[in-house]
Amino acid sequence: MLKKDISEAVIKRLPKYYRYLTDMEKLGVLKVSSKELSERMGLNASQIRQDFNCFGGFGQQGYGYNVKTLREQMANILGLLNSYRAVLVGAGNIGRAIINYAGFKESGFNIIAAFDMNEEMIGSNINGVEVYNVSQLQDYILKNQIDIAIIATPKAKAQQIADTVMDAGIKSIWNFATVDLKLKEDVCVENVHLSDSLNVLLYKTKSSLQK
Template identity: 45%
Template sequence: MAGHVSDAVIRRLPGYYRHLRELEAAGVTSISSQELGERMHLTPSQIRQDINCFGGFGRQGYGYKVSELKGHIGEILGLTKEHQVIILGAGNIGCAVARYPTFSREGFKTIAMFDVTEDKVGTRMGDIPVYHMDELEKFLAAHPVDIAVLALPKRYAQDTLQRLYDSGVRAIWNFAPTDLQHPDDMLVVNVHLMDSLQQLSYRMAHRENAE
């Protein structure tokens, strides 16, 4: 089913999920492609195309059932599975991720953080224990981990990625501001904050072309 989904649609999927979650929370049970398009700044026909593309939920004239569509998109996004997460780096970004309420609600469960700073190692961030980086391999040998979040300085990121790979971790969510080399069977998704800020400054400099 998802084999024919284009990259552009994949990029839009989390947006659909977010809007449908907000609609569900607001008690909305069904929505037309027109209304959903207005919320998401897409045309009704683009909405219909996207939704047809990921599973044929087209109900032209009747609207989409919000919960059903949200559940279906959640499945495509892999959200029906619980993911075990560790966070490397207990600085501001690591703590922001650990405390982000939506992540645990959507099944991303942070089970440990790792740092090298004396006043952090041995403490807890909420429920989450903070271990020393030296204990990483021992921890991974005992606990299966689906996703490792890299929230440490750029200069440590590449070595840490290799240690994670050697211990069997195959998915990285990277906040270090660099593009990491990684084996083909390891997935890496980057959050390059500077890229996002530069897109804003680009649009400010070329404001006449902006949406």
């Protein structure tokens, strides 16, 4: 496997390749060259070839890539053919939106339980997902073969929840709390920091209004 050497920048582009290839397949496109792909995606063609080479290349460039095959290979690399079991902690606005978001179903990503500390939430059901007391979190993870914990709690609670799920053996965290979690070395994280994203937008907005 070559995977250990793949840089974060390449990894961040993989979902974009997958997305464009999926759209092209739906449109009935059969073959695509790295040049065409680069024009559609706004990347340069040599970067695309370099990225693909990290995974062994995917066939002869001269003839173009087979769109369907390439999409399937990309799905396999991304782990989308696998099935993952996730729990969500923090069933507030963001947490509920994540549970209700339809876009995840294709990815084999299943949220099977939610946890909250708010008595009014506990025992309720969000789009088929039951909300449990957060005091049951560790026990639930230990008994139910959970792969991923989604943290959508207020910032002040996030580290404590991260510690709890890591102690229960979780190796993968999707973090929506705007805080940089301290993680064990073998635990991976992907952050969605909405306030940071807004602040970047406001910076760009201010700069663009000053032009």
